[in-house]
Amino acid sequence: MQKKEFVRIANGQGFWGDSILGPVRLVNEGPLDYLTLDYLAEVTMSILQKQRSRDPRKGYATDFVAMIDRILPKIVEKNVKVIANAGGVNPLACKDAVLAVLKKHGVTGVKVAVIEGDDVLGRLDELAAKGEVLANMDTGAPLATIRDRVTSANVYIGAFPVAEALAQGAQIVIAGRLTDPGLVLGPLVHEFGWKEGQWDLLAAGTMAGHIVECGAQCTGGNYTDWKSVPDLARVGYPIVECKADGTFTVTKHEGTGGLVNVSTVSHQLVYEMGDPQNYITPDCIADFTSIRLKQDGKDRVHCSGVKGKPATPTYKVSASYEDGFKALGQLTISGPDALAKAKLCAEIVWKRLESDGFHYAPEERLVEFVGANVCHAGIDVAGGGEPSEVVLRMGVKGPDEAKVDRFGMELVPLVTSGPPGVTGFAGGRPKAAEIISYWPALVKKELVSTKVSVFGS
């Protein structure tokens, strides 16, 4: 196969809930080799696990299937390959749904690959027996302390299984807990034959992936100087043009809205960066202090110089567990004296609950006066003063579901038994909802293996 000079990889989905217009426009508005899509956040896996326990055909990102239905004719016509971690905790069911879409469109000859092996929920006791404590990376506590409440456990897998799937001719690759940067590094490993040990190259692909993994966040979205960003309504989703030597250019399709410059790319580089010299993925450790950014024409930033270090001997495990209950509700309080009345309302709620025998510790309850500087509490905000109205937002949490529910019953009565001007109540009483907490841990790589299967349409 003739090696391409560069490969164009786009991200069309920064998280589950991102706009479907991202991927739809990417496949329609310009050239593209690969479309990557990220659907998974830590808590998502737990929700999907719950869906699967109720229905064995569920547990994946259904939005992905609807999106494939919409873009299929275009990706077939342009031979765009699609890589997504939409499989959640049931990538095989996701594959079945995608194959049904292919059939509906009468498309044949498109191969769909599934990557399995990341889901270790059913293997936790086996891993424990093999000496894996799965200690919480933040607190050091062993997983055994919450073992009976674990609702999902997935290993973050890297780019190599993606490359393996592409090598087998897959046009659509469906994975579970694949890392976000791995979505982009996978095709680069496949196209350029990058190997373990080529740490600088793997780090370069990882950083390209990190830059685009949150969709429009590197093309003008969530940008400090938002007034300088043209046409955010039609913001172009990011594309990296990657070369075999590890250099790449961040850009977007011509004629789309948004902005790509050294500053927008830097904004995304620092996002969730942690220690810049040690950005750890399953594939390598990337050094964010090594990348050099240079404006290379309108909406083009050239990136070079990336250094990497050897991958660690462990995979990160993302487990989730049931951690009690919470309830949140809100009311709108108009002026005059909006803030004073909102404060009175909050006081009334706690007093009434206490008079009925329900006490909530300070760390188990929250009151916010939205509109009176909630986000930047304690910081002098110019223009502050009496707001014309505020949203009173109250919540409680704790291990006792009934106690959390009891709180929800005392918010609405304020409309008739509080100060005047209390409104905006809709959606019924706040109900106790489960809190799902996140448990990060490490597991030895040799205890986890991935499997790639390819299916035809």
Next chain:
Amino acid sequence: MTKVQLSRIACARSGDKGEGSNVGVIARSDAAYAFLKERLTADVVKQHMRAINFGGVKRYEADNLRALNFILLDSLGGGGSASLKTDAQGKTHGLAVLRLELDVPQSVLDATPNA
């Protein structure tokens, strides 16, 4: 020296990192970066964010990006789905840091274009 908000000489982006937030501050010029590297310490950020962050603050440097990266270790009310806060992911913490008022030398302001 002129008193200005940090936003005059820097940009920022923030998001969650476990039970804390990650606030990246990017200087608008080399002169601003040199000044901030000296002046915008972890302690300064900790003090400024004291009503939001109840843990320590760690600072990392990335000279190539003219960036200082701050980890606010306990700023999300528990983080993830356990948080009751409106900004449970620290999305607005970057803008909060940019409201910091600083005495900035005229030479730094002259060398730093406005947004």
